[in-house]
Amino acid sequence: MKKEIVIVGGGTAGWLTALTLKKITKEFNITLIESEEIDIIGVGEGSTPNFPLLLKVLDINFVDFVTKTNATHKLGISFENWDKAGGKYFHPFTSEKSENDWSINNGKDISKEYLGYIIKEDINIDDIILNSKLAYSNKTATFLNTYALHFDSQLVTKYLKSIANERGINIINDTVIDMVKDNKKIKSLVLKNGGLKDVDFLFDCTGFKRLFIGEHYKTNWISYANKLKVNKAITFFKEQHSDKIEPYTKSIAMKFGWMWMIPLQDRIGCGYNFDSSFTTVEEAKQEVEDFFNEKIEFRKEIDYNAGRFENVWVENCIAIGLSSAFTEPIEATSIFNAINQLSLISESTLLKYLNGNEKIVKDYNEVIALLNDDIADFLQFHYFTNRTDTEFWKTYYDTTEKSSKLKQKISKWKKSLPSNGDFPYESFGLLNWIIVGLGLDFFKKENFVKTYRESDKKEKVREHHNSVLLQNEISNITNTEFDMIKKITKHGQTNNI
Secondary structure, three states, rough: OOOEEEEEEEEHHHHHHHHHHHHHHHOOEEEEEEEOOOOOOOOEOOOOOOOOHHHHOOOOHHHHHHHHHHEEEEEEEEEEOOOOOOOEEEEEEEHHHHHHHHHOOOOOOOOOHHHHHHHOOOOHHHOHHHHHHHHHEEEEEOOOOOOOEEEHHHHHHHHHHHHHHOOOEEEEOOOEEEEEEEEEEEEEEEEEOOOEEEOOOEEEHHHHHHHHHHOOOOOOOEOOOOOOOOEEEEEEEEHHHHHHOOOEEEEOOOEEEEEEEEOOEEEEEEEEEEEOOOOOOHHHHHHHHHHHOOOOEEEEEEOOEEEEEOOOOOEEEEEHHOOOOOOOOOOOOOHHHHHHHHOOOHHHHHHHHOOOOOOHHHHHHHHHHHHHHHHHHHHHHOOOOOOOOOOHHHHHHOOOOOHHHHHHHHHHHOOOOOOOOHHHOEEEEEEEEHHHHOOOOOOOOHHHHHHHOOOHHHHHHHHHHHHHHHHHOOOOOOOEEHHHHHHHHHHHHOOOO
């Protein structure tokens, strides 16, 4: 007789969990419980490259997904006004190819000599990296690049639900009002409309409600509020351009936080994340309207507390997505984390636990804790800017707490250059930190230039630069994102995908 896996929560994390477990298990029945009484957050509209990869693993048709969720390609994030008014830098999704662009030895080690040459010659890094060049030209050539997707999260949940229904996942529309326990394990759920649902393994995908991992198990919450200060968001829409779609997210620094702009096929989803200790909702709304010089119809107000649970796997319950942790949306790491969590789960893992192997739980919790802490460090690094126009920016570096790992990095970088060894097993590696750090003018650029000037490989560096420019030439790429989406949605074409 098959055992019972129950997922509670019908948001993106819930449906991805259900479909993944259906794909990887044979010994379990899969049931998802969703409630019409509970609204999903429904504003996260950006992803990272592991999302389209998961769609492929789950055998979900890419063209169908793009067409039915108003999706567009995402080549990275444009950070605007973070260091100074009018300035911007692009943080692209990177691949082995883009890493090789930075290596004069055709390896994955990033050449400090090449970086020094670029800085010395005042070459714009965005003119070198292919994804950056394509993005700012509003072009898409996904056969060459690592890419992610923007999408309408409300449509995504509906779409994934329809796939789950087709694949035989049991779907219950009801509200969990209580639970029956055997010792500390959850054995069944009490439903509002009557009846019990037996549980062998439970996945908490209840979002910010954190119904099981938080409310029931009272798991220790480790706050990131002392390092990630933005704690409130107001959301709104803007009209999409009539003749173009920008294949990237915009992250625009404001007085007390930052604003996202995410282009979908039919609109641009926007929101202002800010520190509510510095400004009110009404003042934040006025700041947005002043920025666009027009009246804005605001939609939602969202409060959040950045942090993670000490343990996301407790007894026979695992929290996935927002239920387990939340940093902030600056690098779209929420769905990214959920997918990473699911990638560490297999049928044998679940069965070993049910057969008494507790070490699996300890190992899982340690890996997820490290993943979240490292991401929090990287996101905090984005705020170490030279802006001094408000107290929020002026005091951010000095008033936020830094982890011991981040302190060690910063201390080292005052004397020497970043290296691969600074980021063992981290989600964001050397190239990510260098691009953000150079964009913020955080690193001492003379250290890079000195490495080039003292190098005996100057000619090799210059030859490498010319080859990178030649390889990353985009004038022969004619597809704009606007044209690409039109082909996909009208004709189902997948050229370059």
